Amino acid sequence: MRGECVTCKEFEKLIPDYVAKKLDYLTLKEFYAHMESCADCKEELTINFLVTDGIKKLEAGDAYDLHKEWGNKVEETRRRIQRSDRVIRLGFWLEILAVGIIAGIFLLLALP
Numbered sequence: 001m002r003g004e005c006v007t008c009k010e011f012e013k014l015i016p017d018y019v020a021k022k023l024d025y026l027t028l029k030e031f032y033a034h035m036e037s038c039a040d041c042k043e044e045l046t047i048n049f050l051v052t053d054g055i056k057k058l059e060a061g062d063a064y065d066l067h068k069e070w071g072n073k074v075e076e077t078r079r080r081i082q083r084s085d086r087v088i089r090l091g092f093w094l095e096i097l098a099v100g101i102i103a104g105i106f107l108l109l110a111l112p
């Protein structure tokens with residue numbers, strides 16, 4: 001899945017893992033991007049979420065506001081992607097810094 005676009009068929013297969021919060025960052029990011037661009041899949045996911053999450057809540061006797069719960073879920077996904085993006089960016093800069101330091105050391109050693 002990495003590096004390629006998530007197709008509708010792949011998206012469908014990922015729904016249970018998404019609901020169970022099992023998707024890794026890269027897959028989640030592609031999953032989210034597809035959801036935002038594909039109305040059919042978004043609807044499919046909303047229904048799936050309603051069925052799995054809503055029934056659990058209703059069984060527990062809680063009031064269920066689908067619109068609100070769904071909004072929370074999407075917001076949570078967005079935040080998770082943002083957080084991971086930041087960590088990856090930080091890792092990238094640390095790598096550049098490390099390479100710079102190593103290059104500097106080599107340069108110093110190479111000096112006569």
Ligand SMILES: [Zn+2]
Nearest residue numbers: 007008038041
């Ligand atoms: Zn789709």
